[in-house]
Amino acid sequence: MTMYDPIIARSFSRNEQKKFGHCAFIGCLLIALSIFTVFKPQYLSPLSVLNLQLSTGAAGGLEDMIKIRDTNISSSSSSGAAAAGFEDDLLKVRGTNIAPLPVGAVAAGLKDDMLKVTDSNIAPLPIAAGLEDDMLKVRDTNIAPLPTGAAAAGLEDNMLKVRDTNITPLPTGATAAGLVEEMPKVRDTNISPPLEIKAKHIKPLCSLTERISDFCEIKGQIAINGKSSTIFISSSNMPISPQNATTSWTIKPYARKGNSGAMNNVRQWTVKLETPENIPNCTQNHNSPAILFSTGGYSGNHFHAFSDVIVPLYLTSKKFNGDVQFLATDNKWWWTDKFKVIFNKLSRHKIIDIDREEGTHCYQSATIGLKCHKELGIDDSKSPDASMKDFRQFLRTAYLLNRSTVAKIREGSDQNGIVKPRLMIISRGKTRVLTNEDRVAKMARKLGYEVVSADANASTNLSRFAELVNSCDVLMGVHGAGLTNMVFLPDNAVVIQVVPFGGIDIFAKMDFGDPSKDMNLRYLEYKIKLNESSLIQKYPLDHVAIRDPLSLHKQGWGVIRSFYLDNQDVKLDLRRFRGTLTKVLKLLHQ
Numbered sequence: 387m388t389m390y391d392p393i394i395a396r397s398f399s400r401n402e403q404k405k406f407g408h409c410a411f412i413g414c415l416l417i418a419l420s421i422f423t424v425f426k427p428q429y430l431s432p433l434s435v436l437n438l439q440l441s442t443g444a445a446g447g448l449e450d451m452i453k454i455r456d457t458n459i460s461s462s463s464s465s466g467a468a469a470a471g472f473e474d475d476l477l478k479v480r481g482t483n484i485a486p487l488p489v490g491a492v493a494a495g496l497k498d499d500m501l502k503v504t505d506s507n508i509a510p511l512p513i514a515a516g517l518e519d520d521m522l523k524v525r526d527t528n529i530a531p532l533p534t535g536a537a538a539a540g541l542e543d544n545m546l547k548v549r550d551t552n553i554t555p556l557p558t559g560a561t562a563a564g565l566v567e568e569m570p571k572v573r574d575t576n577i578s579p580p581l582e583i584k585a586k587h588i589k590p591l592c593s594l595t596e597r598i599s600d601f602c603e604i605k606g607q608i609a610i611n612g613k614s615s616t617i618f619i620s621s622s623n624m625p626i627s628p629q630n631a632t633t634s635w636t637i638k639p640y641a642r643k644g645n646s647g648a649m650n651n652v653r654q655w656t657v658k659l660e661t662p663e664n665i666p667n668c669t670q671n672h673n674s675p676a677i678l679f680s681t682g683g684y685s686g687n688h689f690h691a692f693s694d695v696i697v698p699l700y701l702t703s704k705k706f707n708g709d710v711q712f713l714a715t716d717n718k719w720w721w722t723d724k725f726k727v728i729f730n731k732l733s734r735h736k737i738i739d740i741d742r743e744e745g746t747h748c749y750q751s752a753t754i755g756l757k758c759h760k761e762l763g764i765d766d767s768k769s770p771d772a773s774m775k776d777f778r779q780f781l782r783t784a785y786l787l788n789r790s791t792v793a794k795i796r797e798g799s800d801q802n803g804i805v806k807p808r809l810m811i812i813s814r815g816k817t818r819v820l821t822n823e824d825r826v827a828k829m830a831r832k833l834g835y836e837v838v839s840a841d842a843n844a845s846t847n848l849s850r851f852a853e854l855v856n857s858c859d860v861l862m863g864v865h866g867a868g869l870t871n872m873v874f875l876p877d878n879a880v881v882i883q884v885v886p887f888g889g890i891d892i893f894a895k896m897d898f899g900d901p902s903k904d905m906n907l908r909y910l911e912y913k914i915k916l917n918e919s920s921l922i923q924k925y926p927l928d929h930v931a932i933r934d935p936l937s938l939h940k941q942g943w944g945v946i947r948s949f950y951l952d953n954q955d956v957k958l959d960l961r962r963f964r965g966t967l968t969k970v971l972k973l974l975h976q
């Protein structure tokens with residue numbers, strides 16, 4: 387420099403040299419300032435620390451959210467947070483003292499699935515060039531207002547709730563463009579499980595898969611209209627799930643659904659879910675539950691009256707202990723009058739002939755149809771609170787029957803010191819007539835029986851007939867409805883069923899053999915031979931009805947009934963039948 391000093395000194399004056407130095411200094415400052423302005427060194431903007439103190443006892447705000455109190459959050463350090471689109475899950479903080487977001491926070495769309503944080507310590511977000519997804523959102527706090535540009539398109543739904551959570555801060559290296567999928571790591575976190583909305587499975591209202599009968603058990607707002615044969619159920623308290631979308635059922639409330647002949651005489655009813663405004667207005671409201679059943683079908687037959695209606699009605703209504711309303715469809719006044727003692731014992735309410743009712747009867751509970759397990763019986767395994775023994779005791783109580791059990795014939799004495807067992811012979815006047823009944827009775831008396839012959843029909847006073855049967859120790863008759871009266875016998879009595887020719891043993895056993903065992907009765911079966919049947923006088927020995935009865939069975943019940951039930955009478959072989967009566971005496975001595 388010494389070499390050039392004289393030259394500079396000679397070229398410039400002293401004042402000019404000072405001016406030149408000042409300009410150079412100012413130029414250097416401008417260059418330095420420009421460098422800092424353009425490159426913005428990161429170390430000049432230290433990161434702030436977010437210290438959130440949460441209180442779970444806060445009131446207000448949106449549902450299930452927790453206020454954050456006494457918290458100071460420093461503002462974002464740079465407008466560099468103005469990334470091109472906070473697309474999902476932005477962290478939103480309420481109930482907190484927070485410095486405003488920079489203008490650059492005008493995100494292009496805060497969309498879905500935001501994370502909701504409670505009781506947490508959260509480190510600040512880094513200055514990312516583009517947080518594309520899954521930002522953190524906190525509500526129910528005191529927040530400094532967002533800048534105008536924060537009116538980003540749509541803060542939507544479905545935020546994940548996090549409780550009692552410590553969330554580690556994002557590393558500063560997360561300033562890379564785009565946190566696409568990964569959320570901040572959560573440690574030692576108790577996260578409430580997502581709310582699972584499951585369609586409540588509703589038990590089907592109607593059971594249509596039983597072998598003998600269909601029935602519906604309903605609770606809710608029920609309106610029964612006899613004129614339209616419709617049972618309306620308000621859908622307001624009966625939600626329907628996808629698994630149970632059926633809203634209407636049809637049912638014939640009679641317990642012999644497999645028999646078309648019987649069901650043709652039964653009125654069909656519709657059970658349907660309906661909106662309240664489409665349900666007819668109630669003309670009568672009832673506090674007691676209802677049972678709707680049919681007295682149609684084959685109920686005019688004494689066996690079917692008990693097997694299809696009376697026993698199923700007992701089974702269905704027993705649990706109500708008399709506080710139940712009976713609604714009879716297909717009603718016949720003489721029929722309900724015949725069994726009025728039973729109806730009055732099962733229910734303390736007058737039976738309603740629902741088909742004749744003009745208005746609408748409303749209930750909170752109703753059973754449409756009757757439960758039925760088997761012929762003239764109750765399956766104890768399906769109904770542990772009811773049995774045929776219980777049913778028979780119910781009948782004794784209803785009809786005021788004195789005898790509950792048969793006494794041994796040696797116990798007690800009459801004026802001659804001898805007690806005779808009492809035998810009732812069920813007389814038949816049209817079909818399967820016991821043509822030598824008088825001779826059978828005479829033989830029985832010689833063996834030591836007291837014999838009573840009786841014929842029960844529709845006009846018979848059932849109360850008096852039940853009392854007569856209850857006085858007997860033995861009941862005998864040819865296969866038919868009259869044997870149904872064994873329900874009135876005392877326990878340990880004996881039933882003798884005379885089975886006609888024609889391979890109908892299976893029906894005899896099903897109708898009376900099996901039921902008698904459930905009733906605590908002793909059962910004997912006498913199957914007649916061809917020489918005891920009137921068919922031998924009608925057909926030659928090579929006729930199919932005599933030679934091969936089972937081939938006629940294949941043609942259906944109508945053919946069986948025509949040949950072997952409606953057109954056959956019986957004449958017992960007295961010598962052979964004597965053995966059966968002798969066996970009964972031995973049973974009665976036991």
